[in-house]
Amino acid sequence: FPMVFVRGVLIGGAEDLGRLIASGELKRLLSA
Known part of the structure; x- marks a missing residue:
């Protein structure tokens, strides 16, 4: 599976x- x-x-x-x-956590990580 892809990492x-x-x-x-x-x-x-x-x-x-x-x-x-x-959870919306991805957007937070990308905007950090």
């Missing part, structure tokens, strides 16, 4: 990414 990185930090797989999107 997702945001700004060099390992987020995890697609399931973890989906959780971040659902």
Whole structure:
């Protein structure tokens, strides 16, 4: 499964990414 990185930090797989999107945490990470 793909490993997702945001700004060099390992987020995890697609399931973890989906959780971040659902919680709004991904937007916070990207805007940091």
